Every structure is written in structure tokens, then in C-alpha cells.
Amino acid sequence: MAFLKFITRALIGLSLVAGAAHAQQxxxxxxxxxxxxxxxxxxxxxxxxxxxxxxxxxxxxxxxxxxxxxxxxxxxxxxxxxxxxxxxxxxxxxxxxxxxxxxxxxxxxxxxxxxxxYQPAIVVGRPDLPYRNIKEMVAHAKANPGKINRGSPGEAILTNLAPLSFEKTVGISTTHVPFNGDSPAIQGLLSGTIDIDGTSITSVLSLVQSGKLRVLGVMDGRRLPQVPDAPTFKEQGFDFEALLWxxxxxxxxxxxxxxxxxxxxxxxxxxxxxxxxxxxxxxxxxxxxxxxxxxxxxxxxxxxxxxxxxxxxxxxxx
Known part of the structure; x- marks a missing residue:
């Protein structure tokens, strides 16, 4: 009987150790x-x-x-x-x-x-572009069809889908260049491989604050507190919202x-x-x-x- 109690206690002890080990994984x-x-x-x-x-x-x-x-x-x-x-x-x-x-x-x-x-999708570009916001970009795209290269962190991601949907709505077309993530796309933007990029403010905040990039438009009903000077799509005449989640x-x-x-x-x-x-x-x-x-x-x-x-x-x- 004492032996059985010993075995039982040993098994319980091993179970507790195993559970603790799992908890620490x-x-x-x-x-x-x-x-x-x-x-x-x-x-x-x-x-x-x-x-x-x-x-x-x-x-x-x-x-x-x-x-x-x-x-x-x-x-x-x-x-x-x-x-x-x-x-x-x-x-x-x-x-x-x-x-x-x-x-x-x-x-x-x-x-x-x-x-x-969550966060709203945005479109960013370099300060040297001939357009400073989405409204001007749309006008430029209509005057220069197919001349704008647009990056995104991936084909199926909202920061590609939302700009695609928007382009179809306003009747313009850009050349999509997909990347494997935000960081490579932003590097492509800074190097001139692409002209604009669909992204989130998280990825580009420091670059926007330093003046290396500009937010052309925010896909939300209100401006972002981090970049209060960046206009929304709605402010520029486009009733369009898209939130990343x-x-x-x-x-x-x-x-x-x-x-x-x-x-x-x-x-x-x-x-x-x-x-x-x-x-x-x-x-x-x-x-x-x-x-x-x-x-x-x-x-x-x-x-x-x-x-x-x-x-x-x-x-x-x-």
C-alpha cells in the first residue's frame, strides 16, 4: 500500500513538472x-x-x-x-x-x-513627385496613364486591394509592384523603384516626420493624430475608407x-x-x-x- 502511494505521488509530481515545463514554453x-x-x-x-x-x-x-x-x-x-x-x-x-x-x-x-x-490604410510618396496629395495624383495619372508605379506589401493585402478598388472607382490605373512586406516596399519607394506605396502610418511615421516621405491621403473619416497635416481621402472629394486590421x-x-x-x-x-x-x-x-x-x-x-x-x-x- 505504501509502495502504491509512493508511485502515485511520483506520478503526480512528474505530471506537475511536465505541466510547469509546458507553461514555460x-x-x-x-x-x-x-x-x-x-x-x-x-x-x-x-x-x-x-x-x-x-x-x-x-x-x-x-x-x-x-x-x-x-x-x-x-x-x-x-x-x-x-x-x-x-x-x-x-x-x-x-x-x-x-x-x-x-x-x-x-x-x-x-x-x-x-x-x-487596426489602422487606416494610407498612400505615401516622395516629396519630389509632381503631386502632393491624392487629388493631384489622380489628375496626374489621368494625364499620364500607366506611368505611376505603385508598391504594396503583397497582392492580397488591404494596402493593395484598397488602392486597386479606389483606382477602379476614379478611372485611373497604376502599375502594381508587390513586395514581401512593408519594409522592402518602403525601401523601393525611397530608392525610386516605385513612385507611391500603399501602407500604414506605422511603417513610415519616422520617414514622414523627417520629410523623406509624404502622406498623400488617409483612407479614413478623420485625420491621423500622428500626422495631422495629412488630408483624408474624403477631404479631397473621394468617399473612400479602408481599415487594416x-x-x-x-x-x-x-x-x-x-x-x-x-x-x-x-x-x-x-x-x-x-x-x-x-x-x-x-x-x-x-x-x-x-x-x-x-x-x-x-x-x-x-x-x-x-x-x-x-x-x-x-x-x-x-
Whole structure:
């Protein structure tokens, strides 16, 4: 009997040790963009704050193929709550239209965790361009069809889709040059490879403040507090809005308790006033949600942007 009690206690001890070891394993946040871009900066800020509150985090960048590389990696990961995708419109909706076949299913292969932030899409250009805002750019594009090279961090990302939709609305056309993330696109803009770029203020704030780049237009109903002199599209006569949003998605089959633990930890961080201040300083607006709210939001965004994307009749990639 004493021997059985000893064995039982030993097994319980081993179980507790195993549980503790699992708890100490780092959360892996997989970012589908190159390091240094706006999304990456925000995710690293979030990771730092999660670590301070007891959740060790590794940020892993897996750029390429409009987020497919990262999404496929997470979809195939063990559903234990330790590997999570930083997801967006591209990975969860747009890729279904842009690609002939995906190695993952956005609806079946992921479990929603929480929203983490949003920000309006913007269009930026260099100060040496012959146009200073969107209204002047449209006039220039009409007078010089096909002469403007426009960059984006990827084909399926909103900062490409929104400008494409806008161009169709106003009857102009630019030459799209996709990059693997914000950072390479911005370097292309600074080097003169492209003329304008669809991006977020997070990626270019320091360059705008230093005068190296100019915000031609903000796709929102109000100006950005970080660059109050930059006009919105609406102010320039174009009724057009587009918000970038970011969320966390776990592999399908991840236990609900693991999803809810991560949801709680993330939402506590992004609700902290000090975190909000730091996030806004880089152009992000923190926003959390329940998993159910995220699922509903993604469906709404899918229903808005997928038909727009389909109407553009872009050739499907293989």
C-alpha cells in the first residue's frame, strides 16, 4: 500500500513538472511579413508586454506569397496554443480569390483568438513627385496613364486591394509592384523603384516626420493624430475608407481553454493605458475582442472585400 502511494505521488509530481515545463514554453507569434515593417513592430511591442506579464514570446517572421508561407506553417503546427498566426484580411479572405489553390483553408484550419489592432490604410510618396496629395495624383495619372508605379506589401493585402478598388472607382490605373512586406516596399519607394506605396502610418511615421516621405491621403473619416497635416481621402472629394486590421489565429483543434488563456492575456495587455499610448505613438489603435466577435468580424470583412477583389478580375496565381 505504501509502495502504491509512493508511485502515485511520483506520478503526480512528474505530471506537475511536465505541466510547469509546458507553461514555460514560449508562445510563437508568426508574422507573415518581413521584420521591420509596421505589423512586425506592433507585434514585437505586444510580445514584450506579454513577456513582462509572464508569457514568454518568440516573434517569428515568415514573409512571402501574400502570407501563405506563414499561414500554412501555422495551419500545420501542433494545436497546443503555442503557435499562433498574426492574421489579417489577406491570409483569412483575399488569398482564396487571388490563388488557384491554397495549401490551407482559412475557415477550417484556424481557430479565432482575438483582434489585436487596426489602422487606416494610407498612400505615401516622395516629396519630389509632381503631386502632393491624392487629388493631384489622380489628375496626374489621368494625364499620364500607366506611368505611376505603385508598391504594396503583397497582392492580397488591404494596402493593395484598397488602392486597386479606389483606382477602379476614379478611372485611373497604376502599375502594381508587390513586395514581401512593408519594409522592402518602403525601401523601393525611397530608392525610386516605385513612385507611391500603399501602407500604414506605422511603417513610415519616422520617414514622414523627417520629410523623406509624404502622406498623400488617409483612407479614413478623420485625420491621423500622428500626422495631422495629412488630408483624408474624403477631404479631397473621394468617399473612400479602408481599415487594416490584425488578429491572432490558432491552428484548428486548439483546446478552448488554451485559446481563452491567450485571449485573456492579450486583451489585458492591449487594454493597458500605457500600452495604448505606446501603440498610438507608432500609429496603431489597439483593439481586442472575444473569439466569437473576431469570427463575425472576419466574415463581415470577407463579405465586403472579396467581391471587390473578384470584380478586379486579377489573374489567379499558382
Amino acid at each position: 514560449p508562445l510563437r507569434l508568426v508574422v507573415p511579413f518581413a521584420a521591420g515593417g509596421g505589423t512586425d513592430q506592433y507585434v514585437r511591442l505586444l510580445a514584450s508586454e506579454l513577456a513582462k506579464k509572464g508569457t514568454p514570446v518568440i516573434v517569428e517572421n515568415k514573409p512571402g506569397a501574400s502570407g501563405i508561407v506563414a499561414a500554412d506553417y501555422v495551419a500545420r503546427a501542433k494545436p497546443d496554443g503555442l503557435t499562433v498566426l498574426v492574421s489579417s484580411l489577406g491570409t483569412l479572405a483575399s488569398n482564396t480569390v487571388l490563388f488557384e489553390k491554397l495549401p490551407y483553408d482559412p475557415k477550417k484550419d484556424f481557430a479565432p483568438v482575438t483582434q489585436i489592432a 490584425y488578429s491572432l489565429s490558432a491552428p484548428s483543434g486548439t483546446p478552448n481553454d488554451a485559446v481563452m488563456r491567450l485571449n485573456k492575456a492579450v486583451n489585458e495587455v492591449i487594454a493597458d493605458p500605457a500600452f495604448v499610448t505606446r501603440a498610438r505613438a507608432m500609429g496603431m489603435e489597439p483593439r481586442g475582442s472575444t473569439p466569437q466577435e473576431l469570427a463575425k468580424f472576419v466574415q463581415t470583412e470577407h463579405d465586403r472585400w472579396v467581391p471587390v477583389l473578384q470584380s478586379l478580375n486579377l489573374p489567379k496565381q499558382h
